[in-house]
Amino acid sequence: MTSLQLLWFILIGVLFSGFFFLEGFDFGVGMLIKSFARNDAERDVVIRTIGPHWDGNEVWLITAGGAMFASFPMWYATLFSGFYLVLFLILAALIFRGVSFEFRANMETERWKTFWEWAGTIGSGCAAFLFGMLFTAMIKGMPIDKNGDMTAHFTDYVNLFSIVGGVAVTVLCLVHGLNFIRLKTAGELRDRARAWNKILYPVLFAGEVVFAILLFFSTDFFAKKPMSTTLIVLFLVVVTALAYWGVLGNHEWLSFVGSGLSLISVVVLIFNGLFPRVMVANNPAYSLLIKNSSNSPYTLHLMTILTFSILPIVLIYFIWSYWVFYKRLASPKQNA
Amino acid sequence: MINLGLDILGLARFQFGMTTVFHFFFVPFSIGLAFVVAVMETMYAVKGDKDYKKMAQFWGKMFLYSFAVGVVTGIIQEFQFGMNWSEYSRFMGDIFGAPLAIEALAAFFMESTFIGMWMFTWDRFNKWVHVLFIWLVMFGSSLSALWILAANSFMQNPLGYIINKQTGHVQMTDFGAIVGNPQLWNEFPHVIFGAFVTAAFVIAGCSAWRLLKKDHVTFYRKSMQVALVIGLIFSLGSIASGDTQMRYLLNNQPMKVGAMEGIYKNSTNKGEWTAVAGFDTKAHKTTWSVDIPYVLNLLSYHKLTGTVTGMNQANKELHAKYDKQFGDDINYYVPTKTLFWSFRIMSGASALFALLAIVGLIFNRKKSQAIVKQKWFLYIMGLCLWLPFIVNTCGWFITEFGRYPWVVYGLLTIADAVSPNVSVASLLTSNIVYFLMFAGMGVVMVVLCHRTLKAGPDVENTDGYSASDVDIDPYSKGAFNHD
Numbered sequence: 067m068t069s070l071q072l073l074w075f076i077l078i079g080v081l082f083s084g085f086f087f088l089e090g091f092d093f094g095v096g097m098l099i100k101s102f103a104r105n106d107a108e109r110d111v112v113i114r115t116i117g118p119h120w121d122g123n124e125v126w127l128i129t130a131g132g133a134m135f136a137s138f139p140m141w142y143a144t145l146f147s148g149f150y151l152v153l154f155l156i157l158a159a160l161i162f163r164g165v166s167f168e169f170r171a172n173m174e175t176e177r178w179k180t181f182w183e184w185a186g187t188i189g190s191g192c193a194a195f196l197f198g199m200l201f202t203a204m205i206k207g208m209p210i211d212k213n214g215d216m217t218a219h220f221t222d223y224v225n226l227f228s229i230v231g232g233v234a235v236t237v238l239c240l241v242h243g244l245n246f247i248r249l250k251t252a253g254e255l256r257d258r259a260r261a262w263n264k265i266l267y268p269v270l271f272a273g274e275v276v277f278a279i280l281l282f283f284s285t286d287f288f289a290k291k292p293m294s295t296t297l298i299v300l301f302l303v304v305v306t307a308l309a310y311w312g313v314l315g316n317h318e319w320l321s322f323v324g325s326g327l328s329l330i331s332v333v334v335l336i337f338n339g340l341f342p343r344v345m346v347a348n349n350p351a352y353s354l355l356i357k358n359s360s361n362s363p364y365t366l367h368l369m370t371i372l373t374f375s376i377l378p379i380v381l382i383y384f385i386w387s388y389w390v391f392y393k394r395l396a397s398p399k400q401n402a
Numbered sequence: 403m404i405n406l407g408l409d410i411l412g413l414a415r416f417q418f419g420m421t422t423v424f425h426f427f428f429v430p431f432s433i434g435l436a437f438v439v440a441v442m443e444t445m446y447a448v449k450g451d452k453d454y455k456k457m458a459q460f461w462g463k464m465f466l467y468s469f470a471v472g473v474v475t476g477i478i479q480e481f482q483f484g485m486n487w488s489e490y491s492r493f494m495g496d497i498f499g500a501p502l503a504i505e506a507l508a509a510f511f512m513e514s515t516f517i518g519m520w521m522f523t524w525d526r527f528n529k530w531v532h533v534l535f536i537w538l539v540m541f542g543s544s545l546s547a548l549w550i551l552a553a554n555s556f557m558q559n560p561l562g563y564i565i566n567k568q569t570g571h572v573q574m575t576d577f578g579a580i581v582g583n584p585q586l587w588n589e590f591p592h593v594i595f596g597a598f599v600t601a602a603f604v605i606a607g608c609s610a611w612r613l614l615k616k617d618h619v620t621f622y623r624k625s626m627q628v629a630l631v632i633g634l635i636f637s638l639g640s641i642a643s644g645d646t647q648m649r650y651l652l653n654n655q656p657m658k659v660g661a662m663e664g665i666y667k668n669s670t671n672k673g674e675w676t677a678v679a680g681f682d683t684k685a686h687k688t689t690w691s692v693d694i695p696y697v698l699n700l701l702s703y704h705k706l707t708g709t710v711t712g713m714n715q716a717n718k719e720l721h722a723k724y725d726k727q728f729g730d731d732i733n734y735y736v737p738t739k740t741l742f743w744s745f746r747i748m749s750g751a752s753a754l755f756a757l758l759a760i761v762g763l764i765f766n767r768k769k770s771q772a773i774v775k776q777k778w779f780l781y782i783m784g785l786c787l788w789l790p791f792i793v794n795t796c797g798w799f800i801t802e803f804g805r806y807p808w809v810v811y812g813l814l815t816i817a818d819a820v821s822p823n824v825s826v827a828s829l830l831t832s833n834i835v836y837f838l839m840f841a842g843m844g845v846v847m848v849v850l851c852h853r854t855l856k857a858g859p860d861v862e863n864t865d866g867y868s869a870s871d872v873d874i875d876p877y878s879k880g881a882f883n884h885d
Binding site: 119157158164387 | 466467470471473474475476477478480481483484485486488489491492494495496497498499500502503504505506507508510511512514515516517518519521522523566573574575577821822823824828831832835839843846850853854
């Protein structure tokens with residue numbers, strides 16, 4: 067394994083971390099449109115919190131996918147063709163939720179407005195759940211052949227472990243979204259988000275514990291890397307606890323950063339456990355490795371130069387765009 | 403042509419065609435609208451005329467609808483390479499991934515970030531800063547076109563690579579050659595100009611329908627004026643860039659040119675151009691045709707003499723070149739009828755666009771209400787708003803069907819590129835669901851645009867939602883005092 071290959075393995079992890087941190091809260095906010103927001107005016111405010119941002123957040127996913135293609139095409143080809151149905155459902159979910167915000171705002175009848183609200187809610191929920199399921203199934207080990215082609219059956223990616231993984235990620239996105247709403251709104255919505263998180267965090271803890279137990283039995287992570295895996299799982303629990311403390315003690319930034327770090331630590335857990343592989347095969351001989359799945363040194367070198375010259379500029383205006391919309395949104399008057 | 407038989411290859415090809423065509427309804431529309439809206443808002447910033455601001459906001463609504471659909475269908479495009487064409491992804495990863503990743507990094511972030519800024523900050527920034535946002539969106543989306551076309555150009559005309567002897571995959575040796583690919587610099591202006599024409603004629607067409615109803619005459623006349631000026635300049639531009647592209651293809655992909663012009667045999671020195679014709683594609687013969695002498699040479703070489711390679715000879719040359727590596731049972735003839743008629747629709751419509759723009763500009767001269775009285779003209783303009791979408795599709799039909807049987811010209815056939823591990827059932831399901839979703843989104847798009855048009859430019863922008871900012875800074879201590 068060359069240092070460039072290692073760098074790109076890490077970079078893919080960073081891009082997915084960025085994706086889960088950012089899109090995590092807008093998946094969460096998306097899921098809340100129907101249940102948390104109680105009327106049209108509240109829904110306007112809730113959607114508006116992510117209005118200027120969700121599209122840019124989704125670009126992190128597109129960039130992660132593109133970067134995977136540009137650095138580890140064997141990984142990209144095996145993962146994307148192997149998880150065909152899961153990714154297809156993810157795409158359908160992302161499409162529904164993607165157009166729902168714009169379409170909802172322009173619907174005239176109540177019925178169609180409601181339709182697009184549900185599209186946004188279900189689309190966000192499904193996307194979060196399916197991503198959780200995909201990544202959990204991926205680390206469990208899949209039937210991959212000599213050519214790198216994965217032919218998975220339904221039970222390979224839908225099983226207890228992957229469902230728990232999916233649910234855990236969904237709940238994590240949900241609390242992250244609520245923490246974001248606490249930061250971005252004022253009044254009733256802000257208080258309600260805190261109240262909801264008081265209930266949801268114990269559920270999340272339970273989910274994390276079950277997930278950790280299943281991780282022990284379903285993957286080779288603890289066997290191969292006992293120290294680092296244990297440490298990351300502990301870190302995950304600690305940041306979740308800190309975020310919960312932020313809920314109880316009303317420290318909004320602490321909660322938001324805490325839930326964001328929880329999502330990132332899930333990504334770190336996965337990438338740490340994968341290393342030095344990129345895809346885990348049932349037959350260890352067929353696992354895809356960092357060292358034999360990557361592009362040529364020329365392309366990796368080129369991509370490194372380009373990424374490190376473009377990404378800093380992107381980050382500057384990306385962060386600036388959040389700064390522009392830093393003001394809180396007022397909750398609508400209750401009689402409205 | 404499109405193989406509708408239920409095999410992986412046919413279904414994967416159908417899916418690629420379907421998603422690309424649908425995606426490319428919205429891409430040029432969005433790029434073009436971003437440009438036209440940017441021009442309108444710039445005119446507002448320069449002249450201070452509120453009408454132009456209203457125009458930017460009004461047509462900007464359609465831009466936002468189109469952008470939303472373009473974004474979500476674009477994700478399918480990116481994922482599709484890995485999902486349906488895993489062998490292609492392995493073969494081409496070293497080349498194809500780079501422009502795709504740069505596209506996301508350099509272009510998509512810029513587009514998506516500044517579109518959010520543009521949407522939600524009317525009147526919050528100095529008008530020049532706000533104009534800058536839409537120009538950055540426009541710049542970002544053009545940049546994305548550039549990078550994806552760089553990837554496509556490699557598939558049409560591979561440059562700057564070697565074949566890795568160990569893996570058999572292509573390997574990049576010269577990034578400069580990939581970005582400097584002449585195919586790219588012929589294709590890119592043509593695509594961008596086509597995008598500007600698309601938006602211009604949709605705006606002109608929509609305005610024409612409203613002018614027929616004598617609704618907001620000043621507003622729609624002004625919109626028409628901006629659209630027609632842009633439409634005229636860039637329809638001429640797209641004809642010129644199409645011409646350079648065509649002449650480039652003469653040497654590069656003679657089979658494609660032969661099919662576009664419908665010539666099986668090499669043309670004679672008289673340069674007969676086939677205006678319309680019937681083909682027997684099995685016997686590789688033209689059954690009947692209406693020919694005009696010299697036009698073919700004028701089009702191809704800008705002079706009266708010369709000959710153009712026909713498909714039969716191109717076929718021989720391709721067999722001579724590739725049989726050793728790929729075997730002699732490959733059919734190199736491209737779908738002739740599709741290319742021939744697509745080319746005629748595309749070039750005919752482009753000429754019509756230029757003509758209509760000139761006539762429209764004459765009718766729409768200042769201080770005359772002439773255009774409102776020219777009902778026949780307004781009807782034609784109104785109908786022509788659908789034409790750019792057909793024309794764009796024809797352009798891609800020529801480019802992509804004309805590449806048959808290659809996915810990467812001379813290096814990899816379409817049949818060898820498909821994912822071997824994806825089942826027919828999965829592909830069939832995704833095809834049906836995508837089709838239904840596209841149909842649904844297409845209907846919603848048309849309904850929304852129609853409704854926006856009917857509501858007129860005086861309706862307040864609903865995209866800002868009813869939410870209002872409050873002056874509580876989440877960074878300050880005051881943030882923790884509840885109201």
